[in-house]
Amino acid sequence: MKNFFHRQRRNYKTLSDNELVELAAGDKEAFGELYERYLTKIYNYVYYRTGNAQDAEDLTAKVFYRAMSHIQTYEDKGVPFQAWLYRIAHNLVANFHRDQGRRKVIPLDDYIAHSLRSEAPDRQTEANEEQELLLAAIRRLPAERQELLLLKFVEHKSNAEIGQLMNRTEGAIKSLYHRTLLALRDELQMQQMNLQPQRKIKG
Amino acid sequence: MTEAIIADDPGLEVIVSRYPVAPGDAAGYRRLVQRLHSTLTPVEPSLEFARRLEQDLLGVRQRPPGLLWRWRRLPARLQIAAGATLAGGFVLLVLRIFTGEWRRQRVPEEANIA
Numbered sequence: 535m536k537n538f539f540h541r542q543r544r545n546y547k548t549l550s551d552n553e554l555v556e557l558a559a560g561d562k563e564a565f566g567e568l569y570e571r572y573l574t575k576i577y578n579y580v581y582y583r584t585g586n587a588q589d590a591e592d593l594t595a596k597v598f599y600r601a602m603s604h605i606q607t608y609e610d611k612g613v614p615f616q617a618w619l620y621r622i623a624h625n626l627v628a629n630f631h632r633d634q635g636r637r638k639v640i641p642l643d644d645y646i647a648h649s650l651r652s653e654a655p656d657r658q659t660e661a662n663e664e665q666e667l668l669l670a671a672i673r674r675l676p677a678e679r680q681e682l683l684l685l686k687f688v689e690h691k692s693n694a695e696i697g698q699l700m701n702r703t704e705g706a707i708k709s710l711y712h713r714t715l716l717a718l719r720d721e722l723q724m725q726q727m728n729l730q731p732q733r734k735i736k737g
Numbered sequence: 738m739t740e741a742i743i744a745d746d747p748g749l750e751v752i753v754s755r756y757p758v759a760p761g762d763a764a765g766y767r768r769l770v771q772r773l774h775s776t777l778t779p780v781e782p783s784l785e786f787a788r789r790l791e792q793d794l795l796g797v798r799q800r801p802p803g804l805l806w807r808w809r810r811l812p813a814r815l816q817i818a819a820g821a822t823l824a825g826g827f828v829l830l831v832l833r834i835f836t837g838e839w840r841r842q843r844v845p846e847e848a849n850i851a
Contacts, residue, residue: 569795574781578780590782591783
């Protein structure tokens with residue numbers, strides 16, 4: 535009898551996202567598998583869009599709570615589950631920035647401390663400054679361009695995959711990426727021009 | 738070019754030379770993409786956070802599954818068979834009680850004692 539019931543247990547690892555979504559409405563283990571698959575991806579997305587680990591944890595938790603409570607509303611209309619999850623994250627990050635905008639906080643310290651701990655102090659200062667400038671420039675881009683850069687550089691996704699997640703054609707993503715690089719280059723040049731007089735005063 | 742930089746492709750120079758871009762522009766793009774590649778690196782959430790959130794979300798998962806939960810996971814025809822067996826058993830029990838068989842079986846025992 536015991537074996538009979540055990541035969542019904544599923545191997546969730548082998549199921550597709552859509553199969554798991556169907557089960558997840560009434561089966562927490564299925565949702566647990568989706569959680570394992572996407573926790574790091576969502577955390578990365580939120581981390582780079584907020585700039586610190588504390589906010590990234592809070593928002594990542596909210597993303598999964600919202601996904602769990604609304605999973606029965608997800609319908610597969612050609613848009614992958616992952617895109618639905620990113621959409622939730624996008625909305626929560628947008629709300630977060632709207633609230634933060636009133637306080638004007640741009641925390642980058644966590645990131646810099648995390649990524650450059652092992653470098654020599656003088657090189658570290660220089661690299662810190664460069665990365666800080668780049669991250670600040672990225673955060674000034676429109677949300678969809680930030681998403682594109684994160685999917686490409688953090689997730690290592692191809693243009694076709696990004697297109698599927700952002701509901702655009704591969705060509706549109708290619709073009710958006712090109713425009714994003716141009717905008718970023720202009721933004722960095724502007725930053726450099728603004729920084730040079732300050733450095734001269736300091737020097 | 739981006740894919741080649743992300744993948745640390747040794748043939749990057751060949752790829753760059755394929756495009757009709759001025760050498761200065763190509764070098765500028767390359768520097769920018771390399772900066773993006775070294776800045777936007779994957780990060781891992783802390784293990785403590787991942788475990789805590791999993792427990793908060795799926796706390797019920799640790800509880801042993803009940804009979805109703807198991808019944809719901811059976812294939813439809815087995816659900817019907819299990820339901821019919823339960824209903825049949827209940828009907829038999831009720832019939833036994835109401836036809837008095839229950840009482841009749843007990844009478845001889847009581848008579849023996851007397």
